[in-house]
Structure formats: C-alpha cells, structure tokens
Amino acid sequence: MRRARRRASPTPSTSGRSDALIEGTLYDGTTGHPHGVRVATDGGRLDLRQDGGWSDSVDAALLKRVEGPGLRLGRIDRPGWRLLLPAQAEAELGTLVGSHERYGRWIDRIGLVPALVSGAIITAAVVGVGYLAPAWIAPHVPMSWERNVGGAIVGDFGKMRCRNAAGQRALEALVERVAPGATKGPNGIKVAALDVPVFNAAALPGGYIVVFKPAITETNPEALAGVLAHEVAHVRRRHVTEALIRELGVGALIRMFAGNIGANAEQIVSLSYTRQNEAQADSDAIAMLKRADISPKPTAALFARLSKEAPEFSAAFLNSHPSSSSRAAKFSVSFDPQAHYQQALDRDQADALFDICRKAPQ
Amino acid sequence: MDAYTSAAAGDRSIRFTGSWRDYLPIAATNALLILCTLGVYRFWAAARQRRYLWSHTEFIDDALEWTGSGREMFFGFLIVVAVLAPFFLFIQFLFPALIARGKADAAFGIVFLFEIALIYLGGFARFRALRYRLSRTYWHGIRGGSDDPGWNYGGEYLGRIALASMSMFIVYPWAATRLWSSRWSAMSFGQLPFRARLTADGLKARWALVYLVPIGAAAVGAILFLGILGLGKHHIGAGPMAGLGVAFLGIVLLFYVGIPLMTLNWYAAYYRKAIGSTTLGDLEFAFDATTMEWLGLFLGNLGLAVVTLGFGITYWGYRNWAFMVRHLHVYGNIDLSDLTQSTTHAPREAEGFADAFDVGAI
Numbered sequence: 001m002r003r004a005r006r007r008a009s010p011t012p013s014t015s016g017r018s019d020a021l022i023e024g025t026l027y028d029g030t031t032g033h034p035h036g037v038r039v040a041t042d043g044g045r046l047d048l049r050q051d052g053g054w055s056d057s058v059d060a061a062l063l064k065r066v067e068g069p070g071l072r073l074g075r076i077d078r079p080g081w082r083l084l085l086p087a088q089a090e091a092e093l094g095t096l097v098g099s100h101e102r103y104g105r106w107i108d109r110i111g112l113v114p115a116l117v118s119g120a121i122i123t124a125a126v127v128g129v130g131y132l133a134p135a136w137i138a139p140h141v142p143m144s145w146e147r148n149v150g151g152a153i154v155g156d157f158g159k160m161r162c163r164n165a166a167g168q169r170a171l172e173a174l175v176e177r178v179a180p181g182a183t184k185g186p187n188g189i190k191v192a193a194l195d196v197p198v199f200n201a202a203a204l205p206g207g208y209i210v211v212f213k214p215a216i217t218e219t220n221p222e223a224l225a226g227v228l229a230h231e232v233a234h235v236r237r238r239h240v241t242e243a244l245i246r247e248l249g250v251g252a253l254i255r256m257f258a259g260n261i262g263a264n265a266e267q268i269v270s271l272s273y274t275r276q277n278e279a280q281a282d283s284d285a286i287a288m289l290k291r292a293d294i295s296p297k298p299t300a301a302l303f304a305r306l307s308k309e310a311p312e313f314s315a316a317f318l319n320s321h322p323s324s325s326s327r328a329a330k331f332s333v334s335f336d337p338q339a340h341y342q343q344a345l346d347r348d349q350a351d352a353l354f355d356i357c358r359k360a361p362q
Numbered sequence: 363m364d365a366y367t368s369a370a371a372g373d374r375s376i377r378f379t380g381s382w383r384d385y386l387p388i389a390a391t392n393a394l395l396i397l398c399t400l401g402v403y404r405f406w407a408a409a410r411q412r413r414y415l416w417s418h419t420e421f422i423d424d425a426l427e428w429t430g431s432g433r434e435m436f437f438g439f440l441i442v443v444a445v446l447a448p449f450f451l452f453i454q455f456l457f458p459a460l461i462a463r464g465k466a467d468a469a470f471g472i473v474f475l476f477e478i479a480l481i482y483l484g485g486f487a488r489f490r491a492l493r494y495r496l497s498r499t500y501w502h503g504i505r506g507g508s509d510d511p512g513w514n515y516g517g518e519y520l521g522r523i524a525l526a527s528m529s530m531f532i533v534y535p536w537a538a539t540r541l542w543s544s545r546w547s548a549m550s551f552g553q554l555p556f557r558a559r560l561t562a563d564g565l566k567a568r569w570a571l572v573y574l575v576p577i578g579a580a581a582v583g584a585i586l587f588l589g590i591l592g593l594g595k596h597h598i599g600a601g602p603m604a605g606l607g608v609a610f611l612g613i614v615l616l617f618y619v620g621i622p623l624m625t626l627n628w629y630a631a632y633y634r635k636a637i638g639s640t641t642l643g644d645l646e647f648a649f650d651a652t653t654m655e656w657l658g659l660f661l662g663n664l665g666l667a668v669v670t671l672g673f674g675i676t677y678w679g680y681r682n683w684a685f686m687v688r689h690l691h692v693y694g695n696i697d698l699s700d701l702t703q704s705t706t707h708a709p710r711e712a713e714g715f716a717d718a719f720d721v722g723a724i
Contacts, residue, residue, distance in 0.1 A: 027502050027503030027504075028503065029503045029504075029703060030702060031504070031698065031699050031700070031701060031702050031703070032501070032502035032503065032504045032552065032696075032698040032699075032702075033502075033698045033699045034423075034424075034502065034698070066427060066429075067413045067414070067417045067427070067428075068417040068425045068427055069417070069425055079429075079505070080500060080503040080504060080505065080703055081503060082427075082500075082502075082503045084424070103391060103395065103406065103410070104406035104409070104410075104432050104433070105433075107395065107406075112391060112395075115395070115398075116394055116395065116398050119395065119398030119399045119403075120398045122399075123397075123399065123400050126400060127400075152455070152459060153455060153458050153459045153462060154459075154462045155459060155462045155463035156463060156464075157462055157463065157464055158462075158463045158464015158465060159464040160464045161464070204462075248454075
C-alpha cells in the first residue's frame, strides 16, 4: 500500500489532469477541525490544496466511499480521514473511487437477485437436510454408543426410582408381554418406575424407558401395556437417537443463528419426536397389543380420559403427541370383537406393580 | 476560534433527516436477505440499517457516521459462540444427567451458578456493546470508545442486580442509576470523557408506583373476595354480583395494563434523568420524551407490525432511533481543534456478547 505524500507545492500538470477545482471539507482524522480544501483529479490520484499553500496527493486506490450527505470519501489507511464534497462532484470523481458497498461485499459480488435465489436454495437444502438427516443417521448409530450417552445422561435415577423388587419384576414382565425378549441381551430395554407425581412415560437415550408413578397407579395393566408398547416402539425404531441428533445437532445450529443462545441455553435437552414417529409408534403398539392378545380398549380409554382432563395436567404427556382423542380413536378401531383378549398381568403381578413405589418395610 | 455552539437560536443541534420512504428499500432487502440466509445476514442488515440511521443524523454541521461492518459483527458473534458453546453444551448434558441420578439439589445448584454467570455476562455484554458502538461512531472524523474492558462493570452489574433482587427489586432505582453512571463514565468521544452523575433522586416515587399499583390492586381484590365470602351466607341479588364482576375485571385490567404503564412511566423519567445527567466535555444533554410519547412509540411499533403482517418489524429499529434523536437535545460548546482522535481500543468481538444475550447497548 502506498502512503500519500505531503508536498510543498502542487503536482506539475500530467496527462489526465482535470483543472476543475471542487471545493470541499477535509477532516484529517487527528482533530475534529474542518479544513477547507480544493480538490482536483490527477490521473489515478486525488490532489488536495489549501489556501495556505498546503497540498496533498492521494492514490485513488486508497479511497473508499462513505455513506452520508453529498460525496464522502474516506481512506482505507487512515481511520477518521474524511473528504466531504458536494453531490455534484460525483460526475468528476465518481469513476475514480468506484462504487458504494450496498448489501455487503459478498452479496454485491453476485448481485441481489442471484444472492436471494441461491440463498433460498441453500436455506431450503439446509432445512431439508436438517429435517431428514436425523432419521437417516439414527439407524446407523451403533447401539453401544447410544448406551454410553444414555448411561451418562440417565444414570440410576437415585432416590426417584421405585425399587420394590416384585413390582420391578412385574413391570419387566409387562414389557416382555407386549415385546417378548425386549428386556434381554446387552441392548435390552431397561425399564424403571419413577416416584414423580406427573402422569408421564418416556423413552430415553440408551434404551431406557421410564414410567412415572401415576401412569402405574391411576391406570390398569392393559392401558399401561399400550403405553409401554408405544415407548418400546420408539426405542426399537431408534426414534430416541433421532431426536437426540435433531436436538443437539441441527436444532442447536439453527437456534444459534436465530440469536439469543443465552435464553435457549436454559432449556434442557427436551427430546421431542416428529408426528410421523409418534404415529408409527402408535401403529407398532397396536400391532404389539394384538400379538399379545391384549385388548386395545383400555389404552383407548386412557387417551380418551387424558384428552378430557385439564390441559396443564396432561400437557407433559400430550406435548408433541398427536391429539389424544384421535389416538384414542385409532386404538379403539383396532379392537376386534372376535378376539379372545387376555389380561396383561395376573392378579399377583398386577398387585405387585401397583405397589412398585411403596417402600419395603425396614 | 473553532468553538461550535450547539443549539444556537432555538435550532435543534441534533436532527434526524431520514424518511421512511428512503429507508424502505433497505428494510425490504434486509428482510428478504435475512429470510433467505437463515438469519446469517442479520449482521449485515444491522450494519446497513445503522449506516443509514447514523448518516441521517446530523449533529450541528455534519452527519454521524457508522463504520462498523456486518463482517466484523458476524465474526464477533462467532468468537463469542466459540467461547460459550462448549460451556452451554456441558450444562445441557450435566443438568439432565444429575436429575436422572436423583441429584436434583446439585442440578439446580449448578443451574443457579449458571444463572449468576449469565447475569454477569449480561452486564459485561451491555458494556461491551456500548463501547463497540461508540468506537464505530464517527463525527468530524473523530470516534468514541473506552479503554475499560468492562470486566469490572460485569462484576458491579452482578452485585447491584443481586442486591436489588434480594430486596425484591425495591432498591432497583439505585442499582439502575449507579450502573448507568458507571457505564457512561467509562466511555469517551475523541479525548473527551463522558461523565454521568445519575442518582435515584426524583425517580423513587415512580418506581414505588410500579410496586404500589399491583399491591393495591391485590389488596382491593382480596377485600372484594372476602366480602363475597361474607355475603355468601346471605342471598345476593344480581345487581351487586354484576358490580363485583366489573370490579374484578377492573383489577385484572389494572394488572395487565397498569403494570406495563407504570413501568413505562418509570422508564420515561429514568431516561430523561439519565441522559440529562450525562455530559461530554462541555456538552450537556437533555431528553424530553414523556410516558405518553413512549407509549405512542410502542403502540405504533406494535400496530405497524400488525397492519403490515409482520413486515413492520423491520421498521422498529428505524422508529426507535428516530424517536431517540427527536427527543434528544444537546447544549454547550465543542472546540473542534481540541477534539482530538480517540486512542481507545475497539473491541474485536463487536457486539457478539450483546448479541448472544440479547441485550441492548444504551
């Protein structure tokens, strides 16, 4: 970069020199004092002169336009250096200093309309991939990875967990009833009852299924079988993994650029499934109930009841799920009057399950 | 010889010369580009908006100038995200992991510490944003800034907000006014220091109203409620019942309309006093927006957004700036030969912190 020279006298006339002098104001960037100057072009340079004999010559490559009234020029090598000229100077000097930055350099380079079009295409692609990618990736995540992540997040539930041994056996038996073999093997589903006074059940990363106490004590084994079958389907279809990827990957990225990560940081990982995932889990659950000879009616009745209850009570369970009444209808329709439905658990198991959160006598 | 007298002969020394029609192409293309880039363009949009607003704000004989760029704001944002993201991710995993292990106390303890860190960073961010904006604001080729990095201000902010919250925000006027003084007294323009000597005098009554109106409403409501309980033993006619209904409606309205109005009433006085007690060299400032004028601004913003189906939001920045400039007065002299260039450092992260925590600058 060439520095502007200070000269005692004006430059001798050379080719391309304009004799028209334009009156302007110069701020030197050192003090706020305005200097009256006369400006002329000299080839690729700008000549500045003052009455007192001071003069300067600036390489046009060092000049940049600055937004403001009239024609305003700055220098890329001297912050605060400003030359203020009347708007008419545009005719004389406009070509020398190039054009204004309009939308930002990266957009000016390609033009507004191409930028909008390519931006829209990229945005659509990012949103599309962001929406689909978790479903593509999830089946390929090794179960052992998910077990590690899930184990780190979930742990042993501490004091919240209901530890009645007979109750735990009954709960596992209920899972086995709708999904034979599901709790066996290294990737077996680990089911736990939590002593939390909210009606809820959830599948967590790493093959964990948790059922909150009211979902056990305020229903019957058949309805709980439907709920558990739904959660087993989420685990088997890798919906949990999918939700985890969506939440931590794409979701975080989009929220970051949407601004205000501070407020978002306070939201903890709240896994939510897509509506398709929910519908698929419901269909799977209905098939599992059918295979287990368990009537879908109690599950339908449970959803029908939840849809009538105060929204704040059922919100936790219903959040992001399809509406309870439509789910109730779906389960209800699958009822086969010819079928010989059986109980989900025998009497002793059902009693043990009901007491799962009762503390064992010391 | 070089002294400029501000506000000569009733002329306004600071004027906004923009028009909404001129600004329309900027607003429209900004909105389009933000939409088409998943929000990434918002940094360049902010730079364009400010270039327009600053260059249409004249102080005495020349316009202000915004020299910040979208690029630097974008990189500033990325720097802050790179610093904070690992921290946020860690918390995102840690919180559910602790909850799942039944260590709710530890989980909420960590969230509490996290909240404290967020308050500190919120104060820090506000300081840095003000410093950045001054460092990119030029007038007569001179810019502002601060040599204070703002770490201490973050601490002061945390301390005063903690104290205020311990008093249920009864002492908030003291906290807010001291913080204004600390923040602005650390800033400078050229070599001229800003000085702010803001105290809570004259503001306490308005803050008390913010408190007393809801408390009063609650008290009246309680009396009415007890009255009904008392009357319940006797037969109540339809007339008094309707009267009570109207009274309750009034109380609800008082909460939803009264509290925001009282808060606005406080902020109007706060800004008048705050700006009035701030000086720059020999320059004094005044601000004359009344509560009703603030209300007009907010309702106008809201109405504009509703009528234009959301597009009007792109005019909020314009309207807010125009409002501030139109109500701002500057008095006194400024000696331009004495107004020498600022030697302060400009923050590299631009408004990254303020952006991440969604706080304003003023």
